[in-house]
Amino acid sequence: MRYRIAVILAMLMVAAACTSTPVDTTPPPTTAPPSSTTTTAPQPIEPVPVPDAASALTDGVTVTDDTIYVGVLADLTGPFSGTVVDVVDAQLAFWSRLNDEGGIGGRTVEVLIANTGYDLATHVEKYGALKDQVAMFVHSTGSQQTLAVLPNLIEDNLLALPVTWYSGWSDPALGANLLETGSNYCMEAMNTISYLDEQHRESTGSAPTLALITFPDDFGRDSAAGARYAAEQLGIEIVYDGEGTVIPGQDLQPIAAAAAASGADYTWVATDPISMVEIVGTALQLGYTGQWGVAMVSFSDRLLSTALGDYMAGNMLMSTLILPLGAEADAMDEVISVLTDAYPDRYPSTGLIEGYLEYVVARTVLERASELGDLTPAGVVAAAAQIGSLSYGGLAPSNIYSGDASSTVTRATAIYRPDKALFDAQGGLEATLGAGAISPLSPIRGFTASQLAADYDFQGPCFVFPTG
Structure with missing residues (x-):
């Protein structure tokens, strides 16, 4: 059988367009989808106690008395947008559920989203526009793009979660100010x-x-x-x-x-x-x-x-x-419950799972920073250094964040x-x-x-x- 490639590509682009929910790509805060149930968000680890909101150190900008601002540098219109839109939207669903349950230390989490289009220069530009507004970046699409802003992350003392599975993130010498999910x-x-x-x-x-x-x-x-x-x-x-x-x-x-x-x-x-x-x-x-x-x-x-x-x-x-x-895993039922509440008409993309994993890492770090009483960007980086390992209820292999390169790399x-x-x-x-x-x-x-x-x-x- 002979296949017409132009038709296939057109069908793929239409498919992606028909199943993607528009995401705000401007720096102002976006509002996560509302939820109307009381289902508890998945708990990959036991929650840690947090002090009163007023007791944590903040800079008054990236974290205020009632809000924690986090940033997203995402490919929403480029070659990986069909998946990345799902990843970002899943994060929004889980942050919305957490906010409904009281947030982190009494503060809600607001997500500031910038569309990078998978373009290197745009990624760097959008980083510059958001870096003074957020406590951390909870998503950064692309290996080269994330590598391009890594010196800035170090200089600015900011944490980022790369949405890329480059093997370098497991190298302590290269993975400074970064926390990866899964293998590579x-x-x-x-x-x-x-x-x-x-x-x-x-x-x-x-x-x-x-x-x-x-x-x-x-x-x-x-x-x-x-x-x-x-x-x-x-x-x-x-x-x-x-x-x-x-x-x-x-x-x-x-x-x-x-x-x-x-x-x-x-x-x-x-x-x-x-x-x-x-x-x-x-x-x-x-x-x-x-x-x-x-x-x-x-x-x-x-x-x-x-x-x-x-x-x-x-x-x-x-x-x-x-x-x-939908695969068999301990955390899957709760994940599907939250996502279905938020997006009942959404196509069941695996990208939604990655959004959950990012949420788990970011929530764990922010809760730890709140527990330590320092929610400044520098305090978030310091809290990340204390996260020895993370598991995800079977949805991905566990990550180890302390030790040498050989002991921290995830191989499965x-x-x-x-x-x-x-x-x-x-x-x-x-x-x-x-x-x-x-x-x-x-x-x-x-x-x-x-x-x-x-x-x-x-x-x-x-x-x-x-x-x-």
């Missing part, structure tokens, strides 16, 4: 390719061949580093090396053609979802017969609405650093397969939380560290851009 791009590539290698050898008795296709940024290069390490250790031949070749907006046909011509048994992709689906469709047109492995952020289950839906369900595995919405990731039958049964893009819909993904393997990942001597980022 490097480990997910190691784990997924190790799994594909096991399956291929079991079924054929021989080693598979591999093609690599990635972005040229920290995401793509970090993922490629993990994939390349796995290939070297497992004796897998890389028959097409497209590391760093995918530039959004440029012609991807030569890349897809090279992957197809390579005859690789598997192709590992670390790009945005729109580029990924164009490459997959074009390679298929050109006769590619192999299978696909994709990084978590490269896939959107809304893609199942396109003409490639059935093909991807049968020929693609996706790594995931967090559980899909999971593997899922797109489930077209479930997607269709729930109504496709019309599926909603209010109707009980969940993410249309089927588990292949739960959170596991492959032997390669478990034994990997992690001393710093898997990939670092050369300087000078």
Whole structure:
């Protein structure tokens, strides 16, 4: 069957537009969705006692007598916006529920949102506009974007939560003023390719061949580093090396053609979802017969609405650093309850889970700062240094925030397969939380560290851009 890529891309863009709730992208405070129930927000850890609101030190701007202001630097219109809008909206839902229950130390939490469009210069600009207004940044989309403002975070003594799974965040030397969630791009590539290698050898008795296709940024290069390490250790031949070749907006046909011509048994992709689906469709047109492995952020289950839906369900595995919405986990029922109350008509995106994880980290830090009596930005950074580890009710592997790089890096990731039958049964893009819909993904393997990942001597980022 031949697929028309332009039609697929148009369908994907329409799908994203139809399932995204508009988010205020200007600096003034946004109001989280109202809630009308008394369901208790999920508790990943036991809440800590907090002093009276008036007793904590504040600067009177980022935190006042009744409000804590936090910032978001989010890609709401760029290549990852289809997921990031869900991430941000989920945070708003959980902050709204917490505010209904009394907030933190008697203060409500207000979120100031800036749209960066995944543009590096815009990210830096928006950081500058918000930095004196917020106690911390509870979301920062993009590896290079977050790295660009990291020196400013250190100089300004501000904390940020990167919405990027760059392996560098686990390095204490690089991850200053940052707290990550889950594992990283490097480990997910190691784990997924190790799994594909096991399956291929079991079924054929021989080693598979591999093609690599990635972005040229920290995401793509970090993922490629993990994939390349796995290939070297497992004796897998890389028959097409497209590391760093995918530039959004440029012609991807030569890349897809090279992957197809390579005859690789598997192709590992670390790009945005729109580029990924164009490459997959074009390679298929050109006769590619192999299978696909994709990084978590490269896939959107809304893609199942396109003409490639059935093909991807049968020929693609996706790594995931967090559980899909609806997967079995201790915290899942409470998470779904809060999200359904806030957004009954929302499509069940896995991005909603990431929003919850960010909320857990930010709430824990802010509660600790309030307990210590210092809610200034510097006090928030100091409180973060006392958070030794965090767990998320089974929704993601625990994070360890104290120790050397090797002991703090999270190595486990999971593997899922797109489930077209479930997607269709729930109504496709019309599926909603209010109707009980969940993410249309089927588990292949739960959170596991492959032997390669478990034994990997992690001393710093898997990939670092050369300087000078």
